[in-house]
Amino acid sequence: MKFFLDTASLKDISWAAQAGLIDGITTNPSLLAKQAGDLDPRDVLKEICSLVDGPVSAEVVAVDADGMVREGKELAKIADNIVVKIPMLEAGMVAVRRLASDGIKTNVTLCFSSVQCLIAAKAGAAYVSPFIGRLDDVGQEGMDVIREARVIFDNYQLATEILAASIRHPRHVVEAAMIGADVATLPPDVLKKLLLHPLTDRGLEQFLADWKKLGTRPKAPV
Numbered sequence: 194m195k196f197f198l199d200t201a202s203l204k205d206i207s208w209a210a211q212a213g214l215i216d217g218i219t220t221n222p223s224l225l226a227k228q229a230g231d232l233d234p235r236d237v238l239k240e241i242c243s244l245v246d247g248p249v250s251a252e253v254v255a256v257d258a259d260g261m262v263r264e265g266k267e268l269a270k271i272a273d274n275i276v277v278k279i280p281m282l283e284a285g286m287v288a289v290r291r292l293a294s295d296g297i298k299t300n301v302t303l304c305f306s307s308v309q310c311l312i313a314a315k316a317g318a319a320y321v322s323p324f325i326g327r328l329d330d331v332g333q334e335g336m337d338v339i340r341e342a343r344v345i346f347d348n349y350q351l352a353t354e355i356l357a358a359s360i361r362h363p364r365h366v367v368e369a370a371m372i373g374a375d376v377a378t379l380p381p382d383v384l385k386k387l388l389l390h391p392l393t394d395r396g397l398e399q400f401l402a403d404w405k406k407l408g409t410r411p412k413a414p415v
C-alpha cells in the first residue's frame with residue numbers, strides 16, 4: 194500500500210520524506226491556505242514537489258469545466274509530479290476527461306459513494322478519493338465505499354487507483370490496507386501514531402533500565 198501525506202506542512206513533509214515513509218502528498222485548499230499564510234500557494238506547492246519524488250495533488254477552486262481545465266493546466270506547470278485534484282461534479286468529469294487527453298493526471302476528490310468512484314474512473318481519473326472519516330462522522334460506514342469500489346474496479350480491471358482519504362486513525366489504515374485500497378493519505382498525526390504501541394515504550398524502558406543496572410555492577414573476568 195502506498196502512503197501519501199495529507200498536508201501542506203513543509204516541516205512534516207521533510208520529516209516523512211527523510212524517513213522514506215511517503216510515496217506522495219495530497220493537499221486541498223484548506224490545508225494549503227493554512228500553510229501558505231503570506232506566501233504564494235504556488236511557491237508552497239513548488240517546494241512540496243521538490244521534497245517528494247511521488248505525486249503531489251493540488252486542487253482547483255473553479256467549479257466550471259473551462260475554469261477547472263485552465264487552473265489544472267496552470268497547476269500542472271508547477272512541476273512534473275503535480276496531480277490535479279478535481280471535485281466530484283458534472284463539470285468536473287468533463288475537466289477530468291479534457292485534462293487526461295492532455296496527459297495531465299487527476300485525482301477526483303469529495304467522493305462519498307462507490308458509484309461516484311466508478312464515474313470518476315470512467316471519466317479517466319488517475320485516482321479517486323473516497324472520504325472515509327467524513328462518512329463515519331455522519332453515521333455511515335465509510336470503509337464500505339472502499340470495499341465496494343475495490344470489487345467494482347477489480348471486476349472491470351479499472352486502472353484508476355483508490356486513494357482512501359479523510360483517514361482519522363490507525364484502524365482506518367489497517368482496514369483500507371486489508372481491503373486493498375491502493376493508497377491511504379494520512380494526516381501527519383495519524384502517520385506518527387502508526388509507529389506507536391505502549392508495549393514498545395514499556396519494552397524499551399525495561400531494556401534500558403536493565404542495561405543501566407549492569408553498568409553499576411562490578412565486572413568479573415569471563
Ligand code: G3P
Binds near residue numbers: 326327358
Ligand atoms: O484531503 C482530503 C481529505 O483527506 C480531508 O480529510 O479530515 O478534512 O475529512 P478531513
